[in-house]
Amino acid sequence: MKVSIERSALLKAMSRAQSVVERRNTIPILANVLIEAEGDTISFRATDLDIEVIDKSPAKVSQAGATTVGAHTLHEIVRKLPDGALVDLVDDGTMGRLDVRAGRSHFSLATLPREDFPIMASAEYDCNFAAKAPVLRRLFDKAKFAISTEETRYYLNGVFMHAADGANGPALRCVATDGHRLARIDAPLPDGAANVPGVIVPRKTVNELRKLLDDDDADIAVSVSETKIRFATPEVTLTSKVIDGSFPDYSRVIPQNNTKRLEVDAAEFAQAVDRVSTVSSERSRAVKLLLEEDRLTLSVNAPDAGAADEELAVAYSDERLEVGFNAKYLLEIAGQVDRENAVFLFNSSGDPTLMREGNDDTAVYVVMPMRV
Template identity: 80%
Template sequence: MKISIERAALLKAVGQAQSVVERRNTIPILANVLIEAEGNTVSFRATDLDIEVVDKVPAMVERAGATTVSAVTLHEIVRKLPDGALVVLSEDGAAGRLTVEAGRSVFNLATLPKEDFPVMASAEYASNFAVPAPVLRRLFDKSKFAISTEETRYYLNGVYMHIADGDGGKMLRCVATDGHRLARIDAALPDGALEMPGVIVPRKTVGELRKLLDDDDMTIAVSVSETKIRFATPNLNLTSKVIDGTFPDYTRVIPMGNTRKLEVDASEFAKAVDRVATVSSERSRAVKLVLDEDKLTLSVNAPDSGAAVEELAVAYGDEHLEIGFNAKYLLEIASQVDRENAVFLFNSAGDPTLMREGNDTSAVYVVMPMRV
């Protein structure tokens, strides 16, 4: 195999590959990227046995062929090469070496046989549909902060993507929760998605998927089966196993009867929470909200480090309420608001609080209060 490829294209492809590869591997081949050159393209394939990414890049292929080489080492080499360099990759099968040349730099890397590289079995997908990149980006970006990191409740370690009944009929919905906060985001139902099985997309896959979604003009082809999900662009395929578990009935924790309504400038609220939380003890990071007519008082009282109080002018016309929250959870939810105003709906100091953006119900957040 011998190919010539632009440094920028190579860096992007190898960067995508090395982020999928697990740093600690008991199986040496899983630390490698499979490079396959044919025609006028070269593909880079990496896997951790749960996720597989394949990136196709245009290249001058002098001699077709395939080999595998350490993804992290190749990425580090390419990253340190000068911008605009033309990189030549040539493989000597007999010596088990891949030579990387760029200008006056020459590297010889050890390879492993391509036959040993595990390729993820292609599934029969029950549902295939296309979603514009900005829509998919919004669904996952606004929900991923609530993914649980608790390994024992593994079925919460991802985003539950499914078809649900929304205000305008059937919707494509993403939900994530860790038991303390919940995010529920809706988008219009894409053509062909109605029969999609509900799947839990793992946290790592959500992180890798985010790298495909920066181009606003791109449409992502989504294929879903009971066990796998695939996101594809013309040059890149990301295939992942889904979490084998049942997502809990999240609708039971979304409060429907909260009537006390607070409307506040989202960015001002987030800044105020951040300021008063500066003095709180790291462990609890509790912030107390005191609501009176058109006034919100935020306070923190940490006996060992100090106290802080800040007042905000808000729109609130209900009876006096005192309620406490984890500052981190409030900040994460407030930072999801794209519009100017955040609307909080309370019931009592011990009940879950609902938050949305203005009158938009396509993005709804729930946060549990805490004693302060």
């Protein structure tokens, strides 16, 4: 194999590959990236056996071939090369080495046989549809903060994607929850997605997918089966197993009869929560909300650190209410609001609270209160 490729294209491909590859591997080949060169294209394939990413880049291929080399090592080398460098990758297939040359720099890297590299089995997909990158970005970005990190409840360690009846008609819906807060995000159902099976997309896959969604004009081809999901652009294909489990009936925890309505400037609210929570104990980070007519008082009382309170002018006309929340949860939910105002709907100090962006029902958040 003999290939010349621009440093910027190689760095982009290796950045995607090395983020999929786990740093600690008991199987040596899984630490490597599979490099395949043919025609005028070079492809880089990386996997951890649950996720596989393939990145194709244009290159000058003098001699077709394939090899595998340490993903993190090659990424670090390319990252440290000067901008604009032309990188030569040469493997004559006899020495078990890949030569990497750029300008006066030369590296000789150990390789492993390409035959040992595991290729993720292709699946028959039940549903295929296309969605614009900004649509998928909104769905997953707004939901992922609520993904559980509790490994024992593995079925909550991802985003549940499915077709649903939304407030504005059929919707592609993403839901995540950790039992303390919940995010439910809707987008208009794309053509061909009506029969999409409900799947739980793992946290790592959600994070890797985000890297495909930066181009606002990109169309993402989505393929879904009961066991796998694939997101593809002309250059990059991301395939992942989905979590084998049943997502709970989230609709039961979304309150329907919360009538006490608070409307507040989302940015001002987030800043105030952040300020008063500075003195809270790290363990609980509890902040108390006192709602009175057109006034919200945020307060924290941490005996070992001190106390703080701050008053905000708000729109509220119901009875006086005191309710406590984990400050971190409030900040994360307030951080999802793209519009100016956040609307909180309360029932009592012990019931779940609903939050949405103005009157927009396509993004709904639920947060459980705590005693303060």
